[in-house]
Amino acid sequence: MKLRTLLYLPLLVFLLIACSADDDATTTAVTLETPANYSFIRDGESTVAFDGQTTRIAMAEALVTAMNDFDATTAESLRDMFANSNNPFTDPSLNESSKNIKSKVAASQDYFSSQAATSAAIRAQFEDYFLRQVNEVFPAQMTVAAPGVAGQIDDGSSTRYVNAIGLEYDQAVAKGLIGALMLDQTLNNYLSPAVLDQATNRADNDNGILVEGKNYTTMEHKWDEAFGYVYGASPDPANANATVGADDSFINKYLGRLEGDEDFAGTSTALFDAFKLGRAAIVAKDYDLRDAQANRIQNILSELIAIRSVYYLQQAKIAFANNDLGAAFHDLSEGYGFIHSLQFTKDSNTNQPYFSRAEVLDFIDQLTEGDGFWDITPATLDQLSETIAAPFEFTVAQAAN
DSSP: OOHHTTTTTTEEEEEEEEEEEEEEEEEEEEEOOSSSSSSEEEEEEEEEEEEEHOOOHHHHHHHHHHHHTTOOOOHHHHOOOOHSSOOSSHHHHHHHOOOOOOOOOGGOHHTTTTTTHHHHHHHHHHHHHHHHIIIIGGGGGSOOTTTBBBBEEEETTTEEEEESSOOOOOHHHHHHHHHIIHHIIIIITSSSHHTSSSSSHHHHHHHHHOTSSSEEEEHHHHHHHHHHHHHHHSGGGGGGGTTTTTOOOSSSHHHHHHHHTTTTHHHHHHHHHHHHHHHHHHHTTTTHHHHHHHHHEEEEHHHHHHHHHHHHHHHHHHHTTTTTTHHHHHHHHHHHHHHHHHGGGBBBTBBBSSOHHHHHHHHHHHHHSTTGGGGGOHHHHHHHHHHTTTSSSOHHHHHOO
């Protein structure tokens, strides 16, 4: 079931509770409504917590910003920010945290618990971007970019810094982390039944057994951690849709972009409602309803990645037609990162990504072969766009505007 259908699912569900009296079974219908806010209370205190996700979002923001600090950044400092080692952040609270980005990249239970080599390769790719930014792009800061030559290129009032094929490494990292960190942890880890129901989680939730020293069950917390990768930077997570699109540079930002497109208006409401209703289902111990909402979330966020992939490919085509190479290269750099993120999507019908890693790497090869962005053709951009849109219910034309 895809996003265009999901937006119209009813937000009321019915929980049937069987009661027995004098050996005659009767059934009472109880309505479980989608809560107005992401707010859940036990004994007068909130049960919602996702500090780790808020911290990693802040670390990722700092990392991406540092990639364009020509004066202070080194490859080592970027690797330290990735791993949170040697006090790399200007914010002391981030340095003091036990959290880091690297350990959660390509680390989901569903996709990578038995794929250690692939996980390591994906993490190494990010570290290679750090090294190349410093070794290839930084020395060419004042060089005018050309085919085969790294340097700067104008994009309206902005200056972009690209490698020899026109790629901005900071955009590859920023959009790549949307998939490898935020999406993978949300869809393939915290919302997975393998994690939600791990060990005694279901029995503990049924019996109200809380994590030691905390006011939540393990299952409640896992769901909240998924929520945190989308809304963890919100100033008011209980009412997170009020500021959606403005709270971080990752999933939240592009959820806001979809909401601003008339073809996809209602997406942010559908997603927020699914998170709220799924959490309410956990409180009500209705695990079928919980899983149905997890599937909604998986489909909505997977389609978001595909829509933005196609959007940037098509925007680049327009920029090329206008002879605006700087804008085209910037769009392709963002598209490159989103395409990389396609391997972390999840089709709830198959529990597999919409595109395998091999398929994604083939897409990347098509973008970067030869002189890369300098000589890519409109036909290639259209072909890639159609291929990416095909498993979903949106059209290339809808995504492009």
